[in-house]
Amino acid sequence: MKVVKQQDIKLDSSFAEEIAKRSGENVFLCYQCKKCASGCPSRMFMDSTPTQLMRYAQLGMVDEAMKKNTIWYCVSCQTCSTRCPADIDIAHVIDTMRIIGQEKKLKADDNKLPLFNRLWMTMIRFMGRAYEPGLVGSLNFLSGKPTKDMALGMKMIKKGKLKLFPSFKKPFAMMKMFSRAKKLRK
Amino acid sequence: MKLAYYPGCSLHSTGIEYDISTKRVCEKLGIELVEIKDWICCGSTPAHQRDDLMSIALPAKNLAQVRETGDMKEVCAPCASCYSRLKFAQQRLADDALRKDVEMIIDAKYPGDLIVYHMLDVITEKFGVEAVAQRTTRSLNGLKVACYYGCLMTRPPKVTGKGQFENPTQMESLIQALGGVGVDWNMKTFCCGAAFALTKTDVVLELTRKILADAESVGADVISVGCPLCHANLDGRQTQINAKFNTKFNIPIFYFTQLMGLALGIEPKDLGLHKHITEVGDFLKERALT
Known part of the structure; x- marks a missing residue:
């Protein structure tokens, strides 16, 4: 102690x-x-x-x-x-x-969680819905482990459990929502 | 019975068999699900960890979309995380100042009169376990099921309104109605590490290992879940867990809707059972459930 x-x-x-x-x-x-x-x-x-x-x-x-x-x-x-x-x-x-x-951008143990959160919110801001392959790819790339979970990912693609292409749900409306929230916080 | 249906992102990707089986089972039971028009992500864990305002605004936008979809007062979400975010938003939006801000952000009026259900509540409380039992055409034949609720289906009770949150039993009563047996075990509301699946995988492997080990130690044949994140961890991570901890887990993980579907006589492939990472085909044959 x-x-x-x-x-x-x-x-x-x-x-x-x-x-x-x-x-x-x-x-x-x-x-x-x-x-x-x-x-x-x-x-x-x-x-x-x-x-x-x-x-x-x-x-x-x-x-x-x-x-x-x-x-x-x-x-x-x-x-x-x-x-x-x-x-x-x-x-x-x-x-x-x-x-x-x-x-405050404080260093957070390995900083992976803030990175994940930032990527997730950016994804929602532009696409409206989650797009897992893009998320996992950019997270692994940016955190320096590009091949993490690759075997599992391939299996999931084979099983049809991952969308290969993102779907966009009203991207302009989403971006407007986020910018209104940003203005409000100021 | 007609409800607005909020599938959420996971049910269109990693948890696609939950979406498939939920729709098939509801069709069979005569529950009409109307998908919310242009639904968006609820924000899930990243939103409430990063942006408090958006973590309320995103679910609020989806609830506002219910009005655009049709004249429905009830919403159901099969994903425990989506369910939790919708319920959290409803609770927080009782505050007038916050509601005004959120309505400005989503550019729509927030409907305060909606009732949000988890899919399991729709089946066990609204439809009724007895009514399900009457419609079964095949018994689960004494299948020993460890009913796993995870975190957000019951917790926090102030938000979910659940009376039984440390030892819930609604899924067990459903399994019993299908001819199975809900085993007594310790980990039914323990966390699988869901939100850390991609960031702190070591945590997930350790927590998930504990859940699998407990289910195995009480002699459960399968684990039944009601959350796509729980399923992804329990079903998808068994190989990695076996490699890391030198274990030999090979436990079939079913969504409760898939077990219902089997008992209602729906074909396994129509329930997405071939999509599991831990294969269940041989197990189903062995137990004469196909």
Whole structure:
């Protein structure tokens, strides 16, 4: 266990306030019961537990929360949010931290998840619907593993489980939707 | 019974057999599915991990499209992820300020009076398990089925409105009506790692291994699922899991609609059963289910 010295802790609630402003979730309600950590299927891959993450948010320990791999290993399974006795939507808190991390372009463990999210949203913006071969191809290429899952992909094509060509659903309307959302956020 | 049908992206690609079998089964039961006109992606996990506003706007646009499609008050989604995003959007859009913003983005009025169902709810709650049982022409013959719900079909209960979210049993009652047996097991609502399939595959292999191992340890013949992402992981990753963990899994993974189809006397090829990565042809012959 890592011991944090008192002089290294800067008590600052601005991080918790930002989370509350964006998500409506109050991290100060957490009393560290560890139910979220116990139920988390992805816990074994994380640098710290969801319970610790909530503590970091309470204490304003932004680096501990945002620069470890923890938030990038949340599988969005909703188990923590379902079981939290303080009724905090923890998965939503983590999503909010991820959004802040992506906006500030913080280095996120291997950066593959932000890349995937960006590619996915770009795909939807121009095509309206998912186009898996294009997504997998560009993800693998950009993350330097061009042959990942190739055997499985070939099998799926043979079985007719992958569309060879994308379908475009009202691309102009989609692009307009995204730009209206962008304007609204400003 | 007439419902608006939102297949979602996966059902037009990796989960195509779910789309095929759902349509065939509903046709057989007399449930009319009307596909939502010009539906778009619900945003799925990438949207709520990256862009909070669009993660609500995309499902809202699809719900608004229901009005364009016809006079329907009920929507059903077979994909657990689509279902979850539609339900999340409905919950969040109770907020007036957000609804105004979203209506501006989607350039349409958001219909607040729709009811969203997962396909399993349509079958077990609206249509009724008894009514399905009356229409079966073939029994699953005591097939031991591990019913796998995954995450989003039941969780979070505040959004899905499900009373049984830690130990749901609706799929078991359906399997029983088809002549099968729902086995008692631990992993029915455990996560398969769905959203990480392409980014953190190691997580998926580990979580999926746990699910397969538990099903095998309780003696299940097959696993039944209601989500294309769960299916892609459980069905498609068995070879990779066997290679990585030195296991010998060869467990057939069915959509619950495919098991229903078999019991309703529909031919396996009309249920897309030949499209599985873990082959089920021999298994079906062995169990006299073809």
